[in-house]
Amino acid sequence: MAATPAPGAPVAIGIDIGGTGIKGAPVDLRTGRLVGARHLVPTPQPATPLAVAAAVRELRWQYADLPDDTPVGVTIPAVVRRGVTRTAANIDPAWIGTHAVELFTVALGTPVVLLNDADAAGLAEIRLGAGRGEAGVVLVITLGTGIGSAVFADGHLVPNTEFGHLTIDGVDCCPWASAAARVRENLSWAQWAARLQEFLAYAESLMWPDLIIIGGAISHDADEFLPQLRLEAPVVRAELAGDAGIIGAAYEAGESFRT
Ligand code: BGC
Numbered sequence: 001m002a003a004t005p006a007p008g009a010p011v012a013i014g015i016d017i018g019g020t021g022i023k024g025a026p027v028d029l030r031t032g033r034l035v036g037a038r039h040l041v042p043t044p045q046p047a048t049p050l051a052v053a054a055a056v057r058e059l060r061w062q063y064a065d066l067p068d069d070t071p072v073g074v075t076i077p078a079v080v081r082r083g084v085t086r087t088a089a090n091i092d093p094a095w096i097g098t099h100a101v102e103l104f105t106v107a108l109g110t111p112v113v114l115l116n117d118a119d120a121a122g123l124a125e126i127r128l129g130a131g132r133g134e135a136g137v138v139l140v141i142t143l144g145t146g147i148g149s150a151v152f153a154d155g156h157l158v159p160n161t162e163f164g165h166l167t168i169d170g171v172d173c174c175p176w177a178s179a180a181a182r183v184r185e186n187l188s189w190a191q192w193a194a195r196l197q198e199f200l201a202y203a204e205s206l207m208w209p210d211l212i213i214i215g216g217a218i219s220h221d222a223d224e225f226l227p228q229l230r231l232e233a234p235v236v237r238a239e240l241a242g243d244a245g246i247i248g249a250a251y252e253a254g255e256s257f258r259t
Pocket of ligand 1: 076077078079087089090116117118119142144145146147148149162164174
């Protein structure tokens with residue numbers, strides 16, 4: 001259950017855009033805890049920029065009691081460079097080249113920050129979750145419809161790494177080793193873990209992280225596959241899983257818009 005914000009506590013709203021649902025909640029920036037009910041609206045189909053912007057607006061106004069200038073952070077499963085979405089692996093191709101920050105700012109009537117969904121989840125894990133206080137290089141991998149990655153060097157994010165799209169023998173790892181692939185192809189945990197092992201070993205050979213954190217809803221089933229992985233770095237499950245994107249986006253907004 002959501003906590004109540006302490007009086008005067010800084011609050012920002014985090015909104016996490018996914019392939020099937022868009023979820024959001026207000027976050028107390030001192031504690032990182034959700035301080036209002038989590039709302040979910042279905043992702044419009046097709047998920048065009050205008051349709052998604054309208055859904056994000058609907059979600060924002062679920063919190064009409066929060067001041068109009070409450071900072072808002074939004075995540076999207078795409079590369080985001082200088083406010084422009086540059087890829088669309090699991091979203092409508094119309095996002096490529098869209099000035100998404102401008103779009104959401106107009107839709108909400110307030111400035112927003114926008115970041116890649118895995119980067120947002122990683123930020124939350126580094127601040128509050130499994131990566132708290134970790135020095136060195138940390139690789140956060142989110143497993144869901146796709147594979148997201150976030151890389152941190154001494155707590156600083158290197159955005160848009162997109163390790164999920166590494167290719168092995170010409171095959172994009174993203175649809176091959178994602179959590180969705182296990183369900184779609186009816187793979188056993190062992191079969192799927194073998195794919196994950198190949199993907200993670202390859203990513204590890206490129207950057208030699210000190211710690212690997214596995215997030216996404218499937219991290220709840222970590223006991224089924226983490227023990228099967230053999231990597232150089234310790235591999236741990238994420239601690240915030242479902243709320244990490246919301247929390248990371250809210251933090252980023254709080255940092256960008258509050259002095
Ligand atoms: C996208 C990434 C995203 C990941 C997880 C991939 O298909 O390219 O940007 O982080 O899915 O949603």
